[in-house]
Amino acid sequence: MNVSKEELLHIANLADLKIKDDEIEKYIHNLEDILNYTEILDSANLENCCETIGTNKDVNVFRKDEVKEFKDIDGLMQNAPDKERGMFKIPKVIN
Numbered sequence: 001m002n003v004s005k006e007e008l009l010h011i012a013n014l015a016d017l018k019i020k021d022d023e024i025e026k027y028i029h030n031l032e033d034i035l036n037y038t039e040i041l042d043s044a045n046l047e048n049c050c051e052t053i054g055t056n057k058d059v060n061v062f063r064k065d066e067v068k069e070f071k072d073i074d075g076l077m078q079n080a081p082d083k084e085r086g087m088f089k090i091p092k093v094i095n
Contacts, residue, residue: 001035003028 008028012019019027070076073086082089 001032001039003031
């Protein structure tokens with residue numbers, strides 16, 4: 001599939017991409033390669049293929065909500081950039 005310079009610049013504008021003049025030919029070539037590949041995928045024979053949504057039949061598998069005691073509080077707090085009373089101290093986000 002052929003892509004014109006105007007089409008490429010229109011797509012770049014929609015995507016808020018800044019493409020330099022010396023990059024236009026490279027982008028056109030890459031976009032044409034992508035579109036040609038999608039044409040190959042469109043022509044694939046899917047007659048005997050089953051629709052696959054997931055790799056297994058499990059749906060909405062939840063774990064039991066249990067309180068567990070964390071053993072290595074000191075090790076965890078080593079990662080805190082700022083701490084107060086044994087807790088991570090973060091900047092206020094609500095006025």
